[in-house]
Amino acid sequence: MAFGGDNAESYYDEGLTASMRGDLARAVQCLEQAIHLDRSFVPAFHLLAKCYMRMGHGERAARILDSVVRERPDQTAARLNLAAALLAMGDIERAEHHFTQIATADPANGRALLGLSRVRMQQGNWRGAVNMAQAAERCAGPGIAVLLTLGRAAKPAGDLELATKALEEADALLEKSVELNPDQPEGYYLRGEVNFLMDKLGTALEHFRRAENRAERGKTYTAFGETFFYVDVLAKQGLCLQRLGRNGPAKEIGIRIAEIDPGHKIGQALRDL
Numbered sequence: 001m002a003f004g005g006d007n008a009e010s011y012y013d014e015g016l017t018a019s020m021r022g023d024l025a026r027a028v029q030c031l032e033q034a035i036h037l038d039r040s041f042v043p044a045f046h047l048l049a050k051c052y053m054r055m056g057h058g059e060r061a062a063r064i065l066d067s068v069v070r071e072r073p074d075q076t077a078a079r080l081n082l083a084a085a086l087l088a089m090g091d092i093e094r095a096e097h098h099f100t101q102i103a104t105a106d107p108a109n110g111r112a113l114l115g116l117s118r119v120r121m122q123q124g125n126w127r128g129a130v131n132m133a134q135a136a137e138r139c140a141g142p143g144i145a146v147l148l149t150l151g152r153a154a155k156p157a158g159d160l161e162l163a164t165k166a167l168e169e170a171d172a173l174l175e176k177s178v179e180l181n182p183d184q185p186e187g188y189y190l191r192g193e194v195n196f197l198m199d200k201l202g203t204a205l206e207h208f209r210r211a212e213n214r215a216e217r218g219k220t221y222t223a224f225g226e227t228f229f230y231v232d233v234l235a236k237q238g239l240c241l242q243r244l245g246r247n248g249p250a251k252e253i254g255i256r257i258a259e260i261d262p263g264h265k266i267g268q269a270l271r272d273l
Helices: 009-018 025-035 041-054 056-071 075-089 092-105 109-122 126-140 143-152 160-180 187-197 201-214 230-243 247-260 266-269
Strands: 220-224 226-228
Touching: 009 025, 009 041, 025 041, 041 056, 041 075, 041 187, 056 092, 056 109, 075 092, 075 109, 092 109, 109 143, 126 143, 143 187, 160 187, 187 201, 187 220, 187 226, 187 230, 201 230, 230 247, 230 266, 247 266
Parallel strands: none
Antiparallel strands: 220 226
16 A cells, blocks of 8 residues: 555655656556556556656557547647657657647747657758757757757767767766766766767776666666666677777677677677677
């Protein structure tokens, strides 16, 4: 029984608390019980889907969010999360449809514009991705998610100066985030990602190693629109080592990944070096 009693609201509150502290398994258990007690409790469906997204269960999250959006088409937050889940699943066309619908109704919605930037990246439309990311920046400000997306898009679009500027600004913000949360892996992982994109491979490797020291196997990490797992931290270390010409240690990383997740594509490539 939930702390506040055997009712949907109490289970929802307990699920919300569990999700905030990262105990997603407990959050799912509580939210499913809340829904069992009250099938009309839309916030419970929405939060349950967000938990599934953080756990890497995009298809399950998308099914739940699709039902929420059908029931409550005015729920912009649910539609944004549905679009994000579809994008993560590779359903680019449907993701673009929902992001576009939001941006048409609210042209200043930074999350929708950022989502469209990521859609353009998946489509290989790098200049379109840059334009959308810049629009998101104008509407929502230069946050970490916007700057990281802009940096990723600008480099293949041929604007190295813009890419460097965006990534350096993202790194500065992430440095502050790490100072506030020094025991969490997210900031270190994203600083590694930023430095990897800037070809600062030695620095990136150190950040990825710090992330590994703070990450737990089996746990999903989500921050600033990025989701990663313990094996992804290892994979990025392996890629750094490979690009630094250190194939032996990179191969060892690949073997470690294969022991945890035999189907991990980067892990397989590293193992076969």
